[in-house]
Amino acid sequence: MIKSIYPYWPAPSNVHAFTSTRIGGVSLPPFDSLNLGSRTGDDLNNIVENRNRLIQAEKVPSEPYWLNQTHSTTVLDITKVKQAIHTARFEADGSYTKQANQVSVVLTADCMPVLFCSVKGDQVAAAHAGWRGLCHGILEKTAKKFQCNTNEILVWLGPAISAQKFEVGIEVKEQFEEYDKNAHHAFKFIEGKKYLADLYMIAKQRLNAIGITQIYGGNYCTYTERDLFYSYRRENKTGRMATMIWFGEKC
Numbered sequence: 001m002i003k004s005i006y007p008y009w010p011a012p013s014n015v016h017a018f019t020s021t022r023i024g025g026v027s028l029p030p031f032d033s034l035n036l037g038s039r040t041g042d043d044l045n046n047i048v049e050n051r052n053r054l055i056q057a058e059k060v061p062s063e064p065y066w067l068n069q070t071h072s073t074t075v076l077d078i079t080k081v082k083q084a085i086h087t088a089r090f091e092a093d094g095s096y097t098k099q100a101n102q103v104s105v106v107l108t109a110d111c112m113p114v115l116f117c118s119v120k121g122d123q124v125a126a127a128h129a130g131w132r133g134l135c136h137g138i139l140e141k142t143a144k145k146f147q148c149n150t151n152e153i154l155v156w157l158g159p160a161i162s163a164q165k166f167e168v169g170i171e172v173k174e175q176f177e178e179y180d181k182n183a184h185h186a187f188k189f190i191e192g193k194k195y196l197a198d199l200y201m202i203a204k205q206r207l208n209a210i211g212i213t214q215i216y217g218g219n220y221c222t223y224t225e226r227d228l229f230y231s232y233r234r235e236n237k238t239g240r241m242a243t244m245i246w247f248g249e250k251c
Helices: 044-057 131-136 138-144 170-179 181-186 199-209
Strands: 015-020 075-077 094-097 104-108 112-118 124-129 153-157 167-169 187-191 194-197 214-217 241-247
Touching (some): 015 112, 075 138, 104 112, 104 124, 112 138, 112 199, 124 138, 124 241, 131 138, 131 170, 131 199, 138 199, 153 199, 167 170, 199 214
Parallel strands (some): 075 094, 153 214
Antiparallel strands (some): 015 241, 094 124, 112 124, 167 194, 187 194
């Protein structure tokens, strides 16, 4: 049976969102079982079946706009994509829409999926925030797509690797500090030139800096919660979860 996680946030009732777990699919180890990533080395027939199962279980209203994610800061406005070609793969790490029943989706396995919605429930977006994208502005570029003030945007931070398990080198810390001198608060020294990085804290810092303060989530760890989540850092050869968002027509 499909098991998903739903954001706990005060989004309008017409906004629908979830993150899948690794439970409920047909993929075999090491991708067991609900692997949704087509570039993981898994059997593509299993990917198709898993995606179909998830879409049916979550009553997803249309085919999601699957992306080729490259740790960039490119955000696709899927409102402008013709329906006939939306099943093509786009090189982007985020997508935004102001059209009802268009589904934004990102795939992750330690990187942070970040969902955005307007307080009016008429705009949504999803972003794939690995450390590179987070550092170079994927969240800021996603927020810029919204046609409202940033204080009218809600954000949910989905399951990612936690600060207790995300070890990085000093060069990563220094890159973040080039963008924001306060980033050092999100790094804990452990030994040598190694640090533990808090992606959730960094995301909050960057969002706060552009006026987004209604931020929720950030309380999972993909690395330690082995039964629920895939983790690239833990297993290397593994599957991907999907985080989706869309909004329906208001009654």
